[in-house]
Amino acid sequence: MKKKKVKSSVGSKVFTILNSLFMIAFVIITLYPVLNTVAISFNDGIDAVRGGIYLLPRKFVIKNYETVLAMENLITGAKITVARTVIGTVSSVVINALLAYVVSRKRFLFKSQLSLFWVITMYVNGGMIPVFLLYKNLGLTNSFWVYVVPGAISAWNMLVMRTYMLGLPDSLEESAQLDGAGYMTIFVKIISPLCKPVYATVVLFVAVGQWNAWFDAMLYNRMKTEYTTLQYELMKLLSSVMQQSGSAASASERGSAAAAITPITVRSAATVVTMLPIICLYPFLQRYFVTGLTIGGVKE
Numbered sequence: 153m154k155k156k157k158v159k160s161s162v163g164s165k166v167f168t169i170l171n172s173l174f175m176i177a178f179v180i181i182t183l184y185p186v187l188n189t190v191a192i193s194f195n196d197g198i199d200a201v202r203g204g205i206y207l208l209p210r211k212f213v214i215k216n217y218e219t220v221l222a223m224e225n226l227i228t229g230a231k232i233t234v235a236r237t238v239i240g241t242v243s244s245v246v247i248n249a250l251l252a253y254v255v256s257r258k259r260f261l262f263k264s265q266l267s268l269f270w271v272i273t274m275y276v277n278g279g280m281i282p283v284f285l286l287y288k289n290l291g292l293t294n295s296f297w298v299y300v301v302p303g304a305i306s307a308w309n310m311l312v313m314r315t316y317m318l319g320l321p322d323s324l325e326e327s328a329q330l331d332g333a334g335y336m337t338i339f340v341k342i343i344s345p346l347c348k349p350v351y352a353t354v355v356l357f358v359a360v361g362q363w364n365a366w367f368d369a370m371l372y373n374r375m376k377t378e379y380t381t382l383q384y385e386l387m388k389l390l391s392s393v394m395q396q397s398g399s400a401a402s403a404s405e406r407g408s409a410a411a412a413i414t415p416i417t418v419r420s421a422a423t424v425v426t427m428l429p430i431i432c433l434y435p436f437l438q439r440y441f442v443t444g445l446t447i448g449g450v451k452e
Contacts, residue, residue, distance in 0.1 A: 197414030216421035252313035270307035
């Protein structure tokens with residue numbers, strides 16, 4: 153028995169050491185691209201083209217951030233991006249939560265058929281041109297609501313919420329119904345408080361998608377600068393810098409001010425600017441995010 157205990161203890165220590173080394177390596181692999189992007193964003197553009205920048209900038213400059221923050225429509229794009237992220241996230245979570253609650257009820261007659269219908273929409277799409285014509289006929293083009301309405305219902309988010317709600321005990325709803333509570337009261341006061349983890353997960357999914365979206369701004373609101381988004385403006389900035397950069401020789405001829413900016417450094421600075429809000433938001437939702445991804449798929 154003593155030998156078995158010693159072997160078990162040694163195996164446990166070996167596992168702990170290997171697991172710790174693996175997690176340390178995983179953290180380094182995960183953080184390195186972010187730290188490398190930050191280092192390049194603070195480095196001189198022409199010097200960054202040489203490569204060899206890892207965790208610290210070789211020639212520290214802030215010209216890249218000055219270029220990004222000096223964009224003409226930066227403030228407008230930031231306001232629209234924040235507005236679409238907040239309104240789009242709230243509306244999507246509320247609507248998908250209501251749909252998930254309806255489909256998860258055992259007494260609902262067409263729950264299987266509707267679930268299958270929503271799953272089909274995840275694999276079948278009408279195509280870019282039909283969708284554009286549909287949005288145009290609905291009056292969504294050249295408007296702010298093209299960012300909110302099309303994404304208000306998501307089959308994936310709805311199914312994630314439904315799976316989580318199916319894992320809740322039926323006795324909670326039955327006891328509330330015995331006390332005279334209606335479906336809306338049960339949803340607001342019983343189901344929703346228990347669904348905070350999955351709600352936080354969906355909030356993070358939708359918010360990141362809304363914050364990073366730029367293609368819809370280019371496609372539907374290209375001629376409306378008042379509805380531009382931050383990501384679209386950064387994409388235009390990067391395209392213009394790439395067009396104006398030319399060769400290293402022509403860059404040096406334009407002078408040191410122009411030579412300090414290259415596509416790689418501007419792209420890194422723009423990446424840092426756009427990812428900061430999500431990085432600041434994620435720590436507050438991490439606890440719910442992990443729980444929402446795991447507990448919804450567990451049933452007794």
